[in-house]
Amino acid sequence: MGVKERKLREKTxxxxxxxxxxxxxxxxxxxxxxxxxxxxxDIEYSPATIYLHFKDKQALFSxxxxxxxxxxxxNLENAKIIADPLSRLQELCKRYIRFAQKEPLYYELIFLxxxxxxxxxxxxxxxxxxxxxxIQTIQECKKSNYFLSKxxxxxxxxxxxxxxxxxxxxLQERLDYVDPSQRTILLEETLKTFFxxxxxx
Amino acid sequence: MGVKERKLREKTxxxxxxxxxxxxxxxxxxxxxxxxxxxxxDIEYSPATIYLHFKDKQALFSxxxxxxxxxxxxNLENAKIIADPLSRLQELCKRYIRFAQKEPLYYELIFLxxxxxxxxxxxxxxxxxxxxxxIQTIQECKKSNYFLSKxxxxxxxxxxxxxxxxxxxxLQERLDYVDPSQRTILLEETLKTFFxxxxxx
DNA sequence: TAAAACTAAAGAACACTGTTCATAAAATTA
DNA sequence: TAATTTTATGAACAGTGTTCTTTAGTTTTA
Numbered sequence: 018m019g020v021k022e023r024k025l026r027e028k029t030x031x032x033x034x035x036x037x038x039x040x041x042x043x044x045x046x047x048x049x050x051x052x053x054x055x056x057x058x059d060i061e062y063s064p065a066t067i068y069l070h071f072k073d074k075q076a077l078f079s080x081x082x083x084x085x086x087x088x089x090x091x092n093l094e095n096a097k098i099i100a101d102p103l104s105r106l107q108e109l110c111k112r113y114i115r116f117a118q119k120e121p122l123y124y125e126l127i128f129l130x131x132x133x134x135x136x137x138x139x140x141x142x143x144x145x146x147x148x149x150x151x152i153q154t155i156q157e158c159k160k161s162n163y164f165l166s167k168x169x170x171x172x173x174x175x176x177x178x179x180x181x182x183x184x185x186x187x188l189q190e191r192l193d194y195v196d197p198s199q200r201t202i203l204l205e206e207t208l209k210t211f212f213x214x215x216x217x218x
Numbered sequence: 219m220g221v222k223e224r225k226l227r228e229k230t231x232x233x234x235x236x237x238x239x240x241x242x243x244x245x246x247x248x249x250x251x252x253x254x255x256x257x258x259x260d261i262e263y264s265p266a267t268i269y270l271h272f273k274d275k276q277a278l279f280s281x282x283x284x285x286x287x288x289x290x291x292x293n294l295e296n297a298k299i300i301a302d303p304l305s306r307l308q309e310l311c312k313r314y315i316r317f318a319q320k321e322p323l324y325y326e327l328i329f330l331x332x333x334x335x336x337x338x339x340x341x342x343x344x345x346x347x348x349x350x351x352x353i354q355t356i357q358e359c360k361k362s363n364y365f366l367s368k369x370x371x372x373x374x375x376x377x378x379x380x381x382x383x384x385x386x387x388x389l390q391e392r393l394d395y396v397d398p399s400q401r402t403i404l405l406e407e408t409l410k411t412f413f414x415x416x417x418x419x
Numbered sequence: 420t421a422a423a424a425c426t427a428a429a430g431a432a433c434a435c436t437g438t439t440c441a442t443a444a445a446a447t448t449a
Numbered sequence: 450t451a452a453t454t455t456t457a458t459g460a461a462c463a464g465t466g467t468t469c470t471t472t473a474g475t476t477t478t479a
Contacts, residue, residue, distance in 0.1 A: 028456095049250055052436060063458045065439080074437065128392070129330065144392040171407035174384070174393075175415075178408065179376065182383025191329070191345040192375075206372035207379065214376075214415040225426090225475095253465060264429045266468080275466065 032070050034060050040081050044122045048078060048130060079139060082130075085123040086143050092116050093150060102157040107212055109154060110180050114208070117184035124188060128181065151177050164218055179211055233271050235261050241282050245323045249279060249331060280340060283331075286324040287344050293317050294351060303358040308413055310355060311381050315409070318385035325389060329382065352378050365419055380412055 038059040042051035053074055057064040071077040093112055099105040117124040127143055152173040158164050164172060183204070186192055192200055239260040243252035254275055258265040272278040294313055300306040318325040328344055353374040359365050365373060384405070387393055393401055 049436095053438085054436075064437085065459080066457055068438070069456070129386075129390070140392065141395045144387070145395045167411060168407060170404060171411045174387075174404060174408045175380065175411045178383035178387060179380040180383065181387060182379035182381070183375070185330075185386060186345070186375075186379060186382060189330070191341065194342045194346045203371060203375060206369060207375045210368060210372045210376045214418070217415070217418045229427090254467085255465075265466085266430080267428055269467070270427070 028070075031060075031062075031066075035067055035070055035077070036080060039077055040084075043078065043081060043126065047122075048126070078126075082126050083139065085120075086127050088120075089116055089123065089127060090146065090150075093147075102154060102161050103163050103215070106151075106154045106158060106176070106215070109151070110176065110208065110211075113180050114184055114204075117188055121188040124184065129185065129189075148173055148177055167218060176215075183207060229271075232261075232263075232267075236268055236271055236278070237281060240278055241285075244279065244282060244327065248323075249327070279327075283327050284340065286321075287328050289321075290317055290324065290328060291347065291351075294348075303355060303362050304364050304416070307352075307355045307359060307377070307416070310352070311377065311409065311412075314381050315385055315405075318389055322389040325385065330386065330390075349374055349378055368419060377416075384408060 035056065039051070039056050042055055042059065045051070046055075053064050053067055057067055067077070071080070093109055093116075096105055096108040096112055099108050152169045155164060155167075155169045155172050155176075159169070187200075187204065192203075195203055236257065239257050240252070243256055243260065246252070247256075254265050254268055258268055268278070272281070294310055294317075297306055297309040297313055300309050353370045356365060356368075356370045356373050356377075360370070388401075388405065393404075396404055
């Protein structure tokens with residue numbers, strides 16, 4: 018009676034095929050740029066078939082974002098190997114920026130794509146988890162006698178705003194008036210400047 | 219021989235009519251949401267007529283953004299009445315955030331809308347002008363013996379990244395997991411936290 | 420004043436888009 | 450083999466940005 022199992026296998030296989038193709042196209046062309054028809058053509062099925070696996074374009078997109086975020090989250094959580102909490106906090110910032118630089122489109126899809134009604138929930142989850150990760154690390158800093166005069170919530174949002182802003186400006190090509198070699202230096206200096214603020218408390 | 223003049227008047231009148239309607243619709247529905255056909259219907263002309271006044275949708279959009287940015291810029295430059303440069307810098311940040319809160323869609327259109335090929339130029343101009351305004355104020359701070367150990371460029375980008383990040387997170391509804399009354403407090407506290415960093419140098 | 424030139428506006432068309440639904444084909448069960 | 454269920458699709462709908470040809474109206478020239 019392995020029929021059901023095989024059927025399920027075939028179904029998930031096609032599902033994965035759709036996701037793979039959609040991921041590629043969303044990353045290449047953005048949400049609006051990629052079309053259901055393009056995905057269908059790529060996997061050599063009709064557009065209607067995609068709707069047998071996903072409610073609509075947005076639902077397909079959500080699945081991809083979910084995977085992107087778990088990649089992002091794992092990347093940040095790997096910073097836990099660093100013992101000193103202040104160094105760990107700095108490492109968190111560096112990894113954050115590095116992810117945004119290496120996977121600009123993933124970052125954009127997670128944190129910058131306009132939320133539509135039915136996926137608002139996931140967007141809030143992503144931001145809350147990210148914010149919490151910063152706050153948690155700050156609380157560990159406090160245990161080691163750093164930031165004694167600061168509230169974890171507002172300090173967390175301060176740090177996250179800075180990192181998110183810097184990442185966003187760069188990946189949306191808002192810093193392109195500085196030429197590339199100087200830009201790398203500017204970004205490093207900017208991070209250092211911010212870290213010097215953190216150490217001053 | 220006032221024929222040409224009248225013709226021109228009529229032409230610019232229709233042009234303004236298009237811009238007015240387009241502004242309303244872009245703000246209501248966003249760039250993708252608003253369509254040429256919707257604008258045409260609103261002003262009671264055919265879609266093709268709009269193309270007699272603007273090369274394409276993007277060109278029409280650019281004109282509107284241009285106006286939005288000059289509004290934004292003027293808003294910030296009004297901070298110049300404050301004599302003490304450090305207070306002026308803080309006022310700049312506050313005005314920046316306030317603009318983003320009061321005109322979230324304008325802010326989004328200027329600093330977050332994805333740049334298309336033929337308007338890349340204007341986007342860079344907006345960001346450069348904004349960045350320069352921060353750097354200029356910082357240089358005035360240095361003359362008054364603040365920030366002596368910092369480079370204006372990296373300090374400018376630090377401040378701007380923070381403000382841009384905070385504004386972006388809020389207006390893109392990424393902080394909605396905090397309830398509204400607490401959110402206002404959190405935002406104020408976050409600004410204070412950042413200002414305390416600035417004063418510590 | 421009549422004809423010619425110019426210009427503003429529109430209608431229709433093209434090639435796209437997301438999505439739905441009835442129909443056809445294939446596979447499984449009885 | 451026949452009936453049933455699953456899977457896939459073609460065609461259609463209503464929408465999009467944009468272009469091009471045609472029409473109608475106005476202005477200039479002869």
